[in-house]
Amino acid sequence: MKQYEQKMEAYLTLINRALSEALPLADASYDSVIEAMRYSVMNAGKRIRPVLTLEFCRVLGGEVALALPFACGVEMIHCYSLIHDDLPCMDDDDLRRGKPSCHKQFGEATALLAGDALLTKAFEVMSHSELGKKDPAAALQAIRQMAYFAGDAGMVGGQVIDLAIEGKKVSPQLLQQMHRMKTSAIIKAACKMGVICAGGTEEDLLKAEQYGDNLGLAFQIVDDILDLTADESELGKPVNSDLENEKVTFITLFGMEQAEQMAQEYTNNALEVAKSLPDGGFLEELIQVLLVRRK
């Protein structure tokens, strides 16, 4: 565990420095959007997605530094999605990670544009990488994966389902499809980009996809559980928001006990994949830590 924490710490340092360097510096004429971008990225985020990109690259024998721009890319895309998701026309959330959400701090227009700029910057960073010089075909493949899983067939499509089912009766299948698209999709992209940066095989890509898929679903169930059981100050956002918004969750559909069992099952599936990888210990610990997290 100590080793896990040290390694996570080292990854976070690497990722946070790279993110800060990749983001623009404030400039007199359009300060606000850059401030808003930095505000929403340079925070105490868990950085799960970029860590996965780096670690999948490492376990498959790749150079971690080559994966760093793609790690930054997936984190920027994650952050843009949170900004847009918090907007009044979406979930209308005032708090994010214990601070005012982006539009509360900077206004709606600036938040909208900061999200747009982060999504765009992600592709700029990923298309401007060392990997692109060494193996441009691999860099292109990574970008394609990222775009696919972030778009209408992935994360954005998941958001749309989320809106569409509001207040409606939902089948377990549709709830799962929604979370597969909304949450698992870009986690899968994060894992697969790591594999691509390491020059992994088709079989490795499949494992990355399975690990990401299961981790994403386990993560979402734990999120639903925390929304009901966590302490607001610890969680950094309002609890019981799902109940108040009458959201269908794994808990409302399956009950607490079965939901916890499902989270354990998805975790076990991901653990199995991690065990089949060379030196997959960190990936094993990571998902176990996520299962028992308190925020």
Place this chain on the structure above:
Amino acid sequence: MKQYEQKMEAYLTLINRALSEALPLADASYDSVIEAMRYSVMNAGKRIRPVLTLEFCRVLGGEVALALPFACGVEMIHCYSLIHDDLPCMDDDDLRRGKPSCHKQFGEATALLAGDALLTKAFEVMSHSELGKKDPAAALQAIRQMAYFAGDAGMVGGQVIDLAIEGKKVSPQLLQQMHRMKTSAIIKAACKMGVICAGGTEEDLLKAEQYGDNLGLAFQIVDDILDLTADESELGKPVNSDLENEKVTFITLFGMEQAEQMAQEYTNNALEVAKSLPDGGFLEELIQVLLVRRK
């Protein structure tokens, strides 16, 4: 002129078919955003940006078909920017090209997500191209240009300046910088991507940038003029909106006569670049047509 129109027609057919094929088809679970994407892209748009990508590729001896995914990419990015620009927290426009704007038709949340999905889809389409197989380094370079000019240092940055100067006194320099970023930037990207698809030289890239920069500024001045002089039904959006929103325009800063002269000057600059290109006749006619357009 007849030849120009025939060629434009052929380009539009090519572009509209490619866009329609690149966009997803409606699917039971997340119909609305796909409908909104198609609604906002598959319309009577002038397609200036994608035409420029194809034509710059052609005049430099490239295969037009290779440039098509990049032409689609830049048009999708243009369309996403219009959707987000029309949102209530931005310009709050109800009409676009004579039809209800995206959020008026589909609601704010769906419009926001349709814009996000189009921006993402643009990068998916560009990273999944024939050029990427033949010359992945060139495809990466094109994507990088597109991302750079669409992001905080380009189009989005221009939007931010536009918001920041609302109701304020503005210098001619800042107005010009704003339009260079907001309008010229992605036109430059369109031209440069065409050059890259054709394997053009650094000198060709510079010419593409100059042509795009001047065309963008001329285009914007004509836009400002049309907002004051055009017929609403012909323009397809409300006229006098700049006046009502107290926007600083080339007309409010320089007066109508000088603004017209400036549009002519920028047009002349672009014409000069076009003349220096092999077989640049179409590019000459294109900017002349834009200068005298009525909508």
